[in-house]
Amino acid sequence: MSKDIRIARFSGKAIEPYIKELARLRIQVFREFPYLYDGTYEYEEKYLQTYLNCPQSVIVIAFDGDKIVGASTAIPMQYETEEMKRPFIENGYKLEEVFYCSESVLDRNYRGLGIGVRFFEEREAHAQELGGFKHITFCCVERPIDHPRRPADYVPLDKFWNKRGYVKHPELKTTYLWKDLDDEVETPKPMTFWLKHES
Template sequence: MAKDPLHFETLRGPAVHPVLPALARLRIAVFREWPYLYQGDEAHEAEYLRAYAEAPGAAVILCRDGDTPVGAATCEPMAETHAEVRGSFTAAGLDPAQYCYFGESVLLPGYRGQGAGVRFFELREAHARLLGARFATFCAVQRAADDPRRPAGYTPLDGFWRRRGYESCPGLACTLSWREPGGTADIPHRLGFWRKALTGGEAP
């Protein structure tokens, strides 16, 4: 029997508040996996995610199976995002005002391979264009290829991102800290950036 199609909607402002608990649970569940190995808690997640309801230009793309949220992706003008992200661009001589920053993209394992990842990019890019951004960008954690925690058979998403038109940005990175499963303190992690021109121009 064919599965029912997944449903996507773009939420902004007050419409984000009712789904914050579900978004928090999704982040905790998905980011605990390799390669992020993130140990979250719902109180911290709710506080972090509330910024997407309060930032004027932010949007949350929600994916539902029926009435149940099973995935989400976020975006916002870089001017409204983390200082660590903005700082990495200004330090490289890039203008954050030209960029829309794509934050998390999380989807429960049972729903992968049905096109949700592609749809997340399409809807975030549509929102970025509405904001007038010239470029879309996101960052991904960088792990050593020989890290013993790397699951057997793991396939990086680099190929998927390139098929969406994104290119890696060597030397452009930021550092964010979080606690890994079993840890007792936040530790720094290096994240590298990918970006795509939305207006047909070349990225500087």
């Protein structure tokens, strides 16, 4: 592993050359707790088309040489799914004023190098360059404390997110369907949003 990491931003059609490798990395990382996601290439490549088709999207990619070791996605909330938009509509937010930082994935061998901080900085910078956003948000899955697959050394990222200026908003909740590693079918997962208000 090199520590000569290059971080780059891509939007819209510029994402296309990286779709297959991004799908691979997402499947790899999302198998870990708390997501425990049993993903497929077909679904991931279809999911990533949302970002490819939206010129205002951004994917921040971390490269070690030519190898993709991390990626972080974001998009204006108005282009997201109904499941993501609904809590904001119900709580009186204007979707065009909300920028959604969807997911970050990072190979475990590259954690602790500050890449996660860069992912937030780059996505927030992209939102500021687009202009017009009053809120930046992301959501995370809620898992029970006694979940059988919860690692003994697992530490939630709440303190990291707080340090980045994000606050948990329990009133902003949704559910999302996916198949856990131990399941035969998709089941709904509770998701809670965190917000950062732009000055």
